[in-house]
Amino acid sequence: MSSQQTIDLASYIRSIPNFPKPGIIFRDITPLLASPEALRETVRQLADAVRDRDVEAIAAAEARGFLFAAPLALELNVGLIPIRKPGKLPSETFSHTYTLEYGTDTLEMHKDAIKPGTRVLVVDDLLATGGTVEACCRLIEKAGGIVVGCAFVIELTDLKGAERLARYRPVSLIKFSGG
Numbered sequence: 001m002s003s004q005q006t007i008d009l010a011s012y013i014r015s016i017p018n019f020p021k022p023g024i025i026f027r028d029i030t031p032l033l034a035s036p037e038a039l040r041e042t043v044r045q046l047a048d049a050v051r052d053r054d055v056e057a058i059a060a061a062e063a064r065g066f067l068f069a070a071p072l073a074l075e076l077n078v079g080l081i082p083i084r085k086p087g088k089l090p091s092e093t094f095s096h097t098y099t100l101e102y103g104t105d106t107l108e109m110h111k112d113a114i115k116p117g118t119r120v121l122v123v124d125d126l127l128a129t130g131g132t133v134e135a136c137c138r139l140i141e142k143a144g145g146i147v148v149g150c151a152f153v154i155e156l157t158d159l160k161g162a163e164r165l166a167r168y169r170p171v172s173l174i175k176f177s178g179g
């Protein structure tokens with residue numbers, strides 16, 4: 001695809017009704033991941049959206065957050081801090097429990113992952129209630145980091161996650177309403 005043509009990123013998201021529970025419309029990123037052009041454009045747009053934040057490190061929660069955090073860290077030339085589900089990280093961790101659109105979960109981060117005062121951007125594939133990324137922000141703050149923003153590929157606007165995360169100045173590339 002030539003650089004003159006714009007890519008409609010939303011057209012690479014597949015909507016699957018009633019997964020993983022009745023009433024949820026699952027926004028599936030696998031078609032976007034399958035396209036190198038769409039994935040490259042996604043990472044480029046995320047980088048452009050946060051370039052003025054003086055980001056010094058990127059943090060992301062497993063699993064889908066990692067898929068965008070690693071190429072974005074390379075694009076911004078900063079390191080990557082993995083935030084993981086319980087029992088996966090080998091050294092001492094901080095822990096935080098949060099509520100999802102469906103269910104609850106706990107996340108952990110290495111206590112020594114961040115030098116105090118480091119400017120950290122949190123990245124995830126999708127913003128629903130904001131619970132996951134709020135948990136990431138809490139973990140970063142417990143470690144003495146400064147959350148300078150959070151960036152998402154997809155935002156589910158009806159769930160008001162952007163309001164919950166307003167103090168972290170969230171940005172998103174694709175917005176869906178209605179589930």
Ligand SMILES: O=P(O)(O)OC[C@H]1O[C@H](OP(=O)(O)OP(=O)(O)O)[C@H](O)[C@@H]1O
Pocket residue numbers: 061062063064065099100101105124125126127128129130131132133161
């Ligand atoms: O804004 P929230 O209400 O917190 O929801 C969004 C989160 O939910 C999904 O992750 P999930 O916990 O399903 O895990 P996965 O990445 O391992 O699929 C998604 O990747 C986000 O991290």
Ligand SMILES: Nc1ncnc2[nH]cnc12
Pocket residue numbers: 024025026027028101102126128156179
């Ligand atoms: N509707 C949704 N689609 C995909 N991932 C999600 N994570 C939370 N809600 C989701």
